[in-house]
Amino acid sequence: MADAAVTDTAPEAHDAHGHDGHGAHVTSTGLSNNKLAMWIFLGSECLLFGGLISTYMLYRGRHSENLGPDQVWDIPFTSASSFVLLMSSLTMVLAVTAAQRKDDRNTRLWLTVTALLGSLFVAGQVYEFTTFYREGLGFTTSLFSSSFYTLTGFHGVHVSVGVIMLLATVGMILKNRIPGDKAEVVELVGLYWHFVDIVWILIFTLVYLIPA
């Protein structure tokens, strides 16, 4: 969805009043439709992750003796992957400021780095899931495991979608195929990316660091 929201364009309803030429729209608030839509979408996503986190919170204690959070967590490893995701927010910001400077080369560079860090995070999650699975914690093992995998899996899918968006943006900048305001597209991808990061900030503390 977010991918679509980024690139849709509004009809030039007020073109007759527009002064700054083709592609620019004068809106009632002076704000960009795309950016407003992205923030509204993120507001809505809060309720999605809120529901998943609450489900996990409710069920985190419901597991067999030796396969609960306190037994399976590998805090140093998860801390490292959290750090990776946190730093990807920094590289994302650098991509946005580069795009605002119309510096295509650095925009592409930082977007690629962000995508790499994101992929590294997802790879870490795959590794983590595999390890847990080997220890006997399957998706259906307990209510704890189901709700844990659901919550972090949803987050992982969001990160993966973000990586696709980042790479697609890199490609489109390379081919010069971005319709409309390039800096804004990068900014929108960035907003989505940071949102995924803040969700992980919550998950890392609430799920991993607070003992059940």
Add this chain to the structure above:
Amino acid sequence: MALIERPAPDTLTPAVATPESTYGAFRRPVHSTGWKSWLFTIDHKKLGIMYGVSALFFFLVGGLEALLIRAQLAGPEGTILSADKYNQMFTMHATTMVFLFVMPMAAAFANYFVPLQIGARDVAFPRINAFGFWCFIFGAIFINTSWLLGGAADGGWFMYAPNSSVPFSPTNGIDFWGLGLQITGIASLTGAINLIVTVINMRAPGMSLMKMPIFTWMILVTQFLLLFAIPVITVALFLLMFQRSFDATFFSVEAGADPLLWQHLFWIFGHPEVYILILPSFGIVSEVLPVFSKKPLFGYPLVVFSGAAIGFVGWGVWAHHMFASGLGPISVAVFSVSTMAIAIPTGVKIVNWTMTLWGGKLRFTTAMLFAIGLIVQFTVGGLSGVTHAVAPSDTQQTDTYYIVAHFHYVLFGGAILGIFAGLYYWWPKMFGKLLDEKWGKWNFWMMIVGMNLTFGPMHIIGLQGQPRRMYVWTEARAGSGFFDLGFWNLISSIGSFVLGIGVLLFFVNVFLSHRRHGPAPLDPWDARALEWLTTNPPKEHNFDRVPTVGHLDDFFHRKYEDRGEDGHHDFHQVATAEELMAVEEANADPDIHLPSPSYWPIVLAFGLPVMAYGVIYNFLLIPAGAVIVLLAMFGWSLEPHTATEADYDPPTPEGGAELEVADHG
């Protein structure tokens, strides 16, 4: 002036010698007539009509399901439906009416009229709008294919655990239900984002929020409710899917789960959903009543803020659906109080409508009758609603026909009567024909009599203790005298058929009116809001020039001048709608760019049911659908705003098949 859909060749001929069409070998769908112009349209008006037509179709489907239920219960030991089919019938009746009729019908009006009411040429994201419509259609078809594939969902529309788990419902019905609602949920979510941005950002110059037509306001509140409610049901439905298709145990008590989790998630969504159903109709009658009372809406700011208040408080009352589930006394008390509180803003609205009628020059057109019908019938439903807010009395009423009576009075007497008011009021705007008033009155009275015969007795049946969702009742336990369940069940069933005929009269009316009537006058009702400053039906670009708004009810103030003094109003007509239109046409904007149609919305939406069938039948279909979705997203992202020259047929001497040139003014 030339209003052109296709860019003028001399200005936009590309510099390169060989123009490339948008998709290489394929050309972009630029048709302005024929079925392709509907299939690939991104015009909010065409999408609105398509929403409306499909919603009315599902209204008939849901109505048929209701009639089968009432036929089964007309007498003791009914044999028309088996217990199993009966379960499917009431589940799908509710699902169809809520998700496939009332919500898309509101989306139809919202799509069609919000841009017109705010003086915009389209919504903010026309392609997302089309995508939302196709999600709704594919989701709706997907849910209903379950009838042919082993049986529909049978757990009731709120699908409580454990009835929703595989042992209790081994067919795929609930899987179809859950996945289909996910897909229609995407329609609602994207529609909500789209309309919120539209209302915030696309208003005509001068139209501040407090000069917006009240229907647009109510739609705005509704879209916020959708925006925040849909993700909650999304979570619930995903958990249900994991439970049914991937062996998780989120709602299985035997695995230590808490089945109330589903109830909470469902009703956190479900109660705002109730207001999602009713607020658009509130908006419609708030448009209709002033027009036919020849007065402005009484207390417009109060109606706006009470609408917003309903939107807010609507989030704090969900557990009143769960009073009988053992929440604990504190929770029950808190939710009981908040439920009583929400009656206040609703009451404010009722008062405002009544005060709008007070002292007005009332014209009892069919639209007006439906609007007044809403005030009366909704109030009845609202009063029985207050009795549920009282927790002890609610415990008595839970899961009885009394509840069924209540929510049909608010939903049929509220939402649906409002929708019909809107249909009669806006029909000439949408189709350029007036619906017949005589048939309309029959339509109205048959529906009113029918609904009261059907749902009125359910109060008695329910308080006597007949449970909802029981597929038979027996003579032995029917009782006698005034409280004879058999008698009232029969009356209710007869009433449902009267109601059915009443609804059919609407379709008869449409058919006859379109055959017999000439074009409707430009302003048949002496209307007030901005959508009437367009032709009937509106041109593709809506407004010849973007209107500048000076007042609430701007259209009215363009027609009438206030010559009163010292705070007294004395309105004199200074212009007719025809004169106003002539001015608009004479001053039309010289060039208007509308975005071109696109293949991608329907392609993208098509990927979703493929994935959903994959979840049920073969997981390999999931990646296949995902690939369709992904490719469509790329095609979408790379697509230019307007079609290139190469997408059109070469111009012919007569001007070209696809070239649409309006009258030169």
Add this chain to the structure above:
Amino acid sequence: MSDITETTELGDGYDQPNEAVAESVEHGEHTVDATPDDHPGEHWSDLKFVYLALGLAVITAVEVALSYMVDDLGPVFLPALLILMLVKFFAVVMYFMHLKFDNRLFSLMFYLGLGLAVTVYVIALLTFQFFNS
């Protein structure tokens, strides 16, 4: 309320940002010092962002360290961890996502969703007696 109705005057200014919209959309209580500029003056340099990210990394390290000292900290542990989490959360929202410098309307949209999510889910968990355990 009444001041909203007349904020937008007709005339040349109508393609200027409409300040009325910066008002709360769902309810009218907020008062707004409207910042019509989409990109107001305050722009952070890249270096500042790097410092912020380092700061966040340090907070994360502190959080992890705290999680090994549950028993020592006793009742202080949970609030401390939650506060650090919120600091990180809002630092990203305010600065990386630029919400602090952006139009109030964006904040409204986001915080409306966030606030609603926190409220309804906390109430739901309360009814489960989650916080008593």
